[in-house]
Amino acid sequence: MIQCPRGTRDFLPDELEKRRHYESVLRGVARRFGYREIETPIFEEAELFILRSGPNVMKELYAFKDKGDREIALRPEMTAPVIRAFVNGMGSYPKPIKLFYFGQCFRYERPQAGRYREFFQFGSEIIGAATVETDAESIAMAASMIKALGLKDYKLRIGHIGVLRQRIADIGVPAEKTAEVLQKLDKKNYDECRPLLQSMGVKDEDISGLFELTETVGGTEVLSKVPGEAGDYLRSLTSILEKMGVKDVEIDLGVVRGLDYYTGMVFEAEAPSLGAEKQICGGGSYSLSELFGGEKVFSTGFAIGFDRILLAMEREGIAYEPEGIDAYVIPVSDDVRADAAGIVTAIREAGASADVDIMGRKMAKALKYADSVRARCAVIVGRKELDRGCVVLRDMKTGEQSEVPLAELAGKFAQE
CATH class of the missing domain: 3.30.930.10 (Bira Bifunctional Protein; Domain 2)
Structure with a gap:
């Protein structure tokens, strides 16, 4: 080597x-x-x-x-x-x-x-x-x-x-x-x-x-x-x-x-x-x-x-904590992958740092990966929620989840 x-x-x-x-x-x-x-x-x-x-x-x-x-x-x-x-x-x-x-x-x-x-x-x-x-x-x-x-x-x-x-x-x-x-x-x-x-x-x-x-x-x-x-x-x-x-x-x-x-x-x-x-x-x-x-x-x-x-x-014990990213977007199924691509783009255009699952992971593994890249939030994109014009926003630190209207999602990250 x-x-x-x-x-x-x-x-x-x-x-x-x-x-x-x-x-x-x-x-x-x-x-x-x-x-x-x-x-x-x-x-x-x-x-x-x-x-x-x-x-x-x-x-x-x-x-x-x-x-x-x-x-x-x-x-x-x-x-x-x-x-x-x-x-x-x-x-x-x-x-x-x-x-x-x-x-x-x-x-x-x-x-x-x-x-x-x-x-x-x-x-x-x-x-x-x-x-x-x-x-x-x-x-x-x-x-x-x-x-x-x-x-x-x-x-x-x-x-x-x-x-x-x-x-x-x-x-x-x-x-x-x-x-x-x-x-x-x-x-x-x-x-x-x-x-x-x-x-x-x-x-x-x-x-x-x-x-x-x-x-x-x-x-x-x-x-x-x-x-x-x-x-x-x-x-x-x-x-x-x-x-x-x-x-x-x-x-x-x-x-x-x-x-x-x-x-x-x-x-x-x-x-x-x-x-x-x-x-x-x-x-x-x-x-x-x-x-x-x-x-x-x-x-x-x-x-x-x-x-x-x-x-x-x-x-001297001065530690630096890596920043991580603001959001990790997880499509729940193959039929929402295109939507997930649009959502991660909107978050990025709002000025936040974001990534999207491109490996086709199951939910548990996708959340584990989001934790490993120090994502502050996971944006879970499911068909049912999309049909209502929403996504699920999960706080990776507390585990708390809530539905957020798609129209408000990018603005929420811009405020943060």
Whole structure:
């Protein structure tokens, strides 16, 4: 039997209905914040992602040559394609430009719980401003999305990459080595970071001070330890967030995000129920457009790992009940099947969801099937009732039945 490729999944109807429901929740929040949806190709020139993340990204890219001998890659994330689209066709748009997106991405990595080779990402970008209000808007929307999904056990952590970049420069790390150091700090991989820094001639006390800085974690009270403009910026940011109803944030100068293009504020959301791989959302402020041939424009964005946040919701016991259909029409005998077809059509035209028995089941089995597809009502079409201009309407939850005139049936469902 042929199976779907490793790291991918089939979404059967109940699961897909749940996913579509939660997608619509996220889209609704984005629209309330004034964002508009954008969609980009599922594959791009591989160079787009190499420019963004460096040549090491090739190890996890699904990359190939097309028939024109061009290096193509399935997208591993969606920020770079969106900024590429901005450079290609949105440069003259009035700013700020507020965009959101949803789609599948691909990375060749080891599949595990909540991580797949084909995964789904919901994200947003505000393009055109480097202000504290822009950062607050982005964080507030991410928090609103998590809240709208119903997740309760999560933590929102905010940092400032500029603090670490400045400290790294001050202790003598060459500029070309900054990204490598930040990546190790992002993973809290101190055992590898220490000898790396020592090989650059960094003093042990400076290394310890750098590690201590990444462990600066707490409420707004720790902002007194954040030096200079970054400290003032974070104080202003948390003040605005509090006005926006985002109060339970944690300041964490160890939030690095591991990507070289972040320039200022960075943030992450995590769900403890997921264990070691607990991140469900991440983002920050950055400048990327100049890499793709555009003018330098500052942006703030984030991405939600849709698969991971659904897993966190599941572990928190948040259940989704499939909707089912409004009506299931059951012809009692063969001579009323044409009438049943007309009745189900009238119900559908009234705006309700309806199905009709096409298998010729007996009444008991037809009712059992109606229950299995979660029909709220069964419309039983019998010859005697039709001759009186009626059908029998059965409430599938209570079992109560009543005769309803055909002329009123569609209107009854329209009212519901």
